[in-house]
Amino acid sequence: MHSLSCEPLDRDAVLAVLGDHAAAFSVVVVPECASTNSVLLDDPPADDGRIHVLVTDRQTAGRGRRGRNWLSWPGAGLTFSVLWRFEPGAPVPAGLSLVAGLAVARALEELGVEGVQLKWPNDVLIHGRKLAGILVELIPGRGRTPAAVIGVGLNLRLPPEADIPHAGGVTDLAACLTAPPTRARLLGCLLDQFRGLLELYAAAGFPALRGAWQQRNAHAGLPVRILGETVSQEGTCVGVDEDGALLLNTGSGLQRVLSGEVSLRSVA
Numbered sequence: 073m074h075s076l077s078c079e080p081l082d083r084d085a086v087l088a089v090l091g092d093h094a095a096a097f098s099v100v101v102v103p104e105c106a107s108t109n110s111v112l113l114d115d116p117p118a119d120d121g122r123i124h125v126l127v128t129d130r131q132t133a134g135r136g137r138r139g140r141n142w143l144s145w146p147g148a149g150l151t152f153s154v155l156w157r158f159e160p161g162a163p164v165p166a167g168l169s170l171v172a173g174l175a176v177a178r179a180l181e182e183l184g185v186e187g188v189q190l191k192w193p194n195d196v197l198i199h200g201r202k203l204a205g206i207l208v209e210l211i212p213g214r215g216r217t218p219a220a221v222i223g224v225g226l227n228l229r230l231p232p233e234a235d236i237p238h239a240g241g242v243t244d245l246a247a248c249l250t251a252p253p254t255r256a257r258l259l260g261c262l263l264d265q266f267r268g269l270l271e272l273y274a275a276a277g278f279p280a281l282r283g284a285w286q287q288r289n290a291h292a293g294l295p296v297r298i299l300g301e302t303v304s305q306e307g308t309c310v311g312v313d314e315d316g317a318l319l320l321n322t323g324s325g326l327q328r329v330l331s332g333e334v335s336l337r338s339v340a
Contacts, residue, residue: 162274166278178284179262186198298320
């Protein structure tokens with residue numbers, strides 16, 4: 073039986089899962105770092121044509137969206153960042169965090185997880201409870217190929233003593249599968265989905281993946297509240313536009329909401 077464990081992640085085992093696609097990746101595993109996103113942002117590896125991946129067993133200063141901390145416990149999660157480079161001169165990527173969420177969702181479905189949903193713009197839910205979060209940060213060109221660092225934090229087995237705000241809305245992979253995969257198999261499946269979807273995204277943009285995201289939209293047709301820095305807005309979630317903007321049906325008509333300084337909540 074496959075099982076999640078606290079043993080150090082085996083890089084070679086991850087590459088074995090990737091099989092014929094292993095050569096497309098550079099995978100580095102470290103026992104601990106402040107933040108996998110920060111490491112790749114501050115010192116991006118040279119462009120050698122591969123997708124660079126940094127994985128750690130524990131982050132000491134993990135970051136979530138809107139400046140939040142990403143909580144971490146040894147062996148409790150899978151935390152990694154992917155450095156994806158765009159073609160020179162490519163426009164600012166639209167909908168990239170949604171594509172990343174879709175990659176995570178499809179990998180989980182491949183492994184047998186049921187009830188996978190996507191919450192705009194960056195969370196992966198299982199039957200309404202958060203399993204994974206995503207943080208996308210861009211590296212400006214500055215004479216180099218523009219790139220994005222895509223950070224993923226996925227709950228594997230949360231310890232009973234974990235103090236998590238709003239813990240009722242959180243779940244872990246151990247609760248979703250009776251026979252969870254090894255961490256190496258899980259990461260290999262995730263990276264393979266990232267490779268395939270990012271290649272499609274680079275070639276055809278978010279419109280090519282919009283329908284797949286909409287199929288997993290956790291708030292489709294439901295009343296939601298958008299919380300911004302100074303104002304809030306309520307309406308019915310219609311879906312997402314071709315650039316990844318949230319479409320909200322309000323009393324004043326259809327509104328587009330861009331990701332950034334906003335947060336989406338269900339209306340009780």
